[in-house]
Amino acid sequence: MSILDQRKLIESIHPFELLSPTTLDNLMQKIDIAYYPKETLLISKNLPSIAFYIIIKGSVNEYIENELHNVYGEGDSFDADALIYGKTEAKFTVDEDLICYEIKKEDFLDLMQDKRVQSYFLQDFVSRHQHLKDYEAQSDLTPFLMSRVSDIYLHKACVVTKDETIYDSLGKMKALKAKVIIIQDEKYTIITDSDIIDKVVLANVDTAALIGSIKAKSLISIEANDFLFNALLLMTHNSVKRIVVMKEGVIFGVLEQLDMLSYFANHSHLVVVQIEKASSVDELKETQADLRNLIRILHSKGVKSRYITKLVSTLNEKIYSKVFELCVEESLRSKCALLVMGSEGRGEQAIKTDQDNALVIEDGMDVAIFTEPMMQLNAALLDIGYPICSGNVMVSNEFWRRDVKGYKALIESWNGNLSEESLQVMSIFLDAKCVCGNAALLEELQEYLHENFSAGDDLLAHMAKAVLTFETPLSMFSSFVLEKSHDNKLDLKKGGIFALVHGVRVLSLQYDIRATNTIERIKELNNRGTIDKEFATELIESFDTLSSIRLKGMLDSQSIEQSNYISPKKLEKNQRDLLKDSFKIVNKFKKFMSFHFHLEMVR
Secondary structure, three states: OOHHHHHHHHHHOOOHHHOOHHHHHHHHHHOEEEEEOOOOEEEEOOEOOOEEEEEEEEEEEEEEOOEEEEEEOOOOEEOHHHHHHOOOOEEEEEEEEEEEEEEEHHHHHHHOOOHHHHHHHOOOHHHHHHHHHHHHOOOOOHHHHHOEHHHOOOEOOOEEEOOOEHHHHHHHHHHOOOOEEEEEOOOOEEEEHHHHHHHHHOOOOOOOOEHHHOOOEEOOEEEOOOEHHHHHHHHHHHOOOEEEEEEOOEEEEEEEHHHHHHHHHOOHHHHHHHHHHOOOHHHHHOHHHHHHHHHHHHHHOOOOHHHHHHHHHHHHHHHHHHHHHHHOOHHHHOOEEEEEOHHHHOOOOOOOOOOOEEEEEOOOOOHHHHHHHHHHHHHHHHHHOOOOOOOOOOOOOHHHEEEHHHHHHHHHHHOOOOOHHHHHHHHHHOOOEEEEEOHHHHHHHHHHHHHHOOOOHHHHHHHHHHHHOOOOOEOOOOOEOOEHHHOOEEEHHHHHHHHHHHHHHHHHHHOOOOOOOHHHHHHHHHHOOOOOHHHHHHHHHHHHHHHHHHHHHHHHOOOOOOOOEEOHHHOOHHHHHHHHHHHHHHHHHHHHHHHHHOHHHOO
């Protein structure tokens, strides 16, 4: 390995990239390369640490009380704590022949004089989380620079012959929601919307005249297979806002500058444009690849998962609204409210897992009128890519299609009812959010639920007990507990996310908090004094970490069934550390819930 490669490796170990060039130069002169055969004991209670190790090749196992706590591989480093505190409860043993860099103890402690290095190794849970997340949040322009023009959304081209009238041409332009008219003659020319204002409207030209009579501009075009970056250069060079895309000599579409810049930023505007212009379910289906690509890009840039899900939830609402318009006739839209529940209702769904929706119908309306439109709506959502709910929590199920009185009767039935089914249905409804239709109908039901909820501590405790249903996959000695039946992976949803989401939901019901988003609920619980600021921040950071790692797993997963399972071995060391810390906070929260609701008394 060259000196340059060695330096790059050291700089890749956080927080050494924060060192000044001079400090890093001095450090490189002091670093040794060492070799240790398999089963060599490096550090233990009785064998003090002599160096900070950075693995070039091989692996090292960390044991606590003879239980495997961690596995360190290529690029990983250990063990700062043993050097800083001069002792350890762990045992570090070489598992595969080890080649590593060594920073001697005295040199490492000298580095600790740098406050940025010191603050990283000596900080608390929340600060360490934020530090590691900031380190991972590195923008990557490669997807943009390497993208082809055909990868981006292209507007439909409005192509007319020179012998068509201005009026007919404008009609085609409106129908296609286009911003330009392309005139086909011996060669293509183009007329923009501003040209129409200047050369037709303001010039008082009769719309019965031929479109070919208007002086048009030369066409600026690019091939569909060309790089998107070249399209940006072409637009900049010619000072135009759009160019025509060609494919094998035929017009393929129109590329708008705003869409391209949105693609460069985060794709969100692009998806909105597609949704708003869609006039059929098939066109809405075309948005799904771009929506997934948006999620992948934002996640790769280190954007917090809670911001990604907030954006995606907004886009999903637009899709729901468009499907609602396609399936429900206009006269009925104000007579009902379409709800989403579950993770989508909480604004926490990025990758579609399943449909969780319901319909509230205005009192006095015939509920049966909405049966066929809701069947069509569920079928359309399924066609677009929203999977069927395994629990049948969908508007196609008449249980979730009621008038206001029907829902109020359902709410009343929950009071004092300790059945598992009732508690589950109540939990689902607590996360409801109106995405289209008459939102006042849901507001009336939410008000009724909170005002008339007369359940005492007994019902709340039975609801809260569900947080203990699944074990946190972390052992007493902080090693991951893996499921052999799932290829030695762990379930993030059952192991951590569910306990946080459900526990916070129950607390929100107890303290009459109307927010549905988990993080907003945590903040409000802090405002009410139920949990202190430090604990609230720990919960938020832990939830964000679990959600972010789960999102990565979902993006990489081939099926919904396996999307919750992740292999810790495939995570980088920083991520493994974040995950372990998050599971510790989950356990802390479970203890809080047990004490708060006296769950040891619940049978």
